[in-house]
Amino acid sequence: MEYKLSNEIEQLRIKTRDFVNGIIIPLESEKSSYDDHENINQTLLDNIRKQVKASGLWAPQMPIDRSGLGLGPIGMAVLYEEMNRSIFGPVCFNCAAPDDGNMYILNKIASNEQKVKWLDPIINGDVRSALAMTEPAPGGGSDPSMIKTEAVYSNNKWIVNGLKWYITGAGVASHFILLANTKDGLTAFLYHKDQPGWNIKRRIPIMGPEEHGGHCEIEYKGLEIPDENRLGEVGQGLKIVQIRLGLARLTHCMRWIGLSKRSLEIALEYVSHREGFGIKLADRESIQIKLGKAAMDIDISRLLVMRAAWKIENGSKARQDVSMAKIQVAETLNNVCDTAIQLNGARGYSKDTILEWIYRYARQAKLVDGATEVHQMIINRFFNNHKSDFWHWGIGHDL
Numbered sequence: 001m002e003y004k005l006s007n008e009i010e011q012l013r014i015k016t017r018d019f020v021n022g023i024i025i026p027l028e029s030e031k032s033s034y035d036d037h038e039n040i041n042q043t044l045l046d047n048i049r050k051q052v053k054a055s056g057l058w059a060p061q062m063p064i065d066r067s068g069l070g071l072g073p074i075g076m077a078v079l080y081e082e083m084n085r086s087i088f089g090p091v092c093f094n095c096a097a098p099d100d101g102n103m104y105i106l107n108k109i110a111s112n113e114q115k116v117k118w119l120d121p122i123i124n125g126d127v128r129s130a131l132a133m134t135e136p137a138p139g140g141g142s143d144p145s146m147i148k149t150e151a152v153y154s155n156n157k158w159i160v161n162g163l164k165w166y167i168t169g170a171g172v173a174s175h176f177i178l179l180a181n182t183k184d185g186l187t188a189f190l191y192h193k194d195q196p197g198w199n200i201k202r203r204i205p206i207m208g209p210e211e212h213g214g215h216c217e218i219e220y221k222g223l224e225i226p227d228e229n230r231l232g233e234v235g236q237g238l239k240i241v242q243i244r245l246g247l248a249r250l251t252h253c254m255r256w257i258g259l260s261k262r263s264l265e266i267a268l269e270y271v272s273h274r275e276g277f278g279i280k281l282a283d284r285e286s287i288q289i290k291l292g293k294a295a296m297d298i299d300i301s302r303l304l305v306m307r308a309a310w311k312i313e314n315g316s317k318a319r320q321d322v323s324m325a326k327i328q329v330a331e332t333l334n335n336v337c338d339t340a341i342q343l344n345g346a347r348g349y350s351k352d353t354i355l356e357w358i359y360r361y362a363r364q365a366k367l368v369d370g371a372t373e374v375h376q377m378i379i380n381r382f383f384n385n386h387k388s389d390f391w392h393w394g395i396g397h398d399l
């Protein structure tokens, strides 16, 4: 077992860290950097994205022959953590949800023609994308097998009717991946925003800051999708989404670790100079215990994420590992940010730091891409099947 990085990844990490520290983090304290939904504004984003491209750090998760850096999950874990030390970071590098997960699945299963048409423009940053899966009751939420949106085949095309909601980025997306029920099971499709037969009913207001394009409720009324825009085989939709969500969940974790680290850095900086009752806050044992626990929780998260990343890079689905990482990192992000706010006193509750932004954003981590309880159910399924072997170490080629 080796707990070390390649030189190449370490060099990229340093370059990414320097870019985030030098160029992106300073933007967070300028009010003019934000759009109406508390994200980086589009003009500024376009400008920073140009600088990222020029620095050779653009879309590192995509293959080299598609203008990326060809990094696998291990390299991604290292870089995404650095990127999301800024609340604006991942989207500047084209590593933010949902484009990140959508690019991953298109690269993995789309045909060559589909990749040129649907994937390359997302990689280049020319268009944004969305994944439309979740539905209001009685449709599919935690249980996608309940999906009611229907695609009916007729004359070489599919006619789609139904309802989706909480579709991240739908307000600005041009390329959509849609999961619908066909008579042979769930099937994935691709459609373009300019096609008729669908509309955004509303942008759902949420608790925290929003991704570009918000979280939308979408109605399908006779959307026609040519069969050539079907993604994968008929009836394989659930499998496709599971492949997408496997790594997408983990990339959420990679990013959330970055936010957790930044929260703790802000707390450490404050307690290191603030004095009370005769000594610095940082010199109090009760404060040291809080910081020590938070630092350890972040490292537990990193180990779980890296183990899952390593397994995926080596060909495993790592389902229970991803589920454990997802629960752990979501909890850690919420707890560490809460601790950081507490240690900053009134300042923590203000908008003078980004802690309140992270705090409101963090709550979704326990819900999106599978609620905590659903991941506990998955972990228990593996535990039940493997009993004591659940806790095995891989030997040789065994993962």
Ligand SMILES: Cc1cc2nc3c(=O)[nH]c(=O)nc-3n(C[C@H](O)[C@H](O)[C@H](O)COP(=O)(O)OP(=O)(O)OC[C@H]3O[C@@H](n4cnc5c(N)ncnc54)[C@H](O)[C@@H]3O)c2cc1C
Pocket: 098, 130, 131, 132, 133, 134, 135, 140, 141, 142, 143, 165, 166, 167, 168, 169, 206, 215, 364, 367, 368, 369, 370, 371, 372, 373, 374, 377
């Ligand atoms: C900010 C945000 C962004 C999102 N982006 C997207 C997107 O881009 N595309 C998309 O398709 N969806 C998206 N979603 C939807 C998200 O994936 C779903 O909310 C999630 O899968 C849960 O589904 P649900 O809301 O229908 O919850 P439900 O299935 O109604 O479950 C409600 C609650 O019941 C509990 N529960 C559910 N199942 C179990 C179980 N088996 N055991 C114990 N308890 C259980 C959990 O506490 C759960 O939170 C987004 C949601 C949010 C909040």
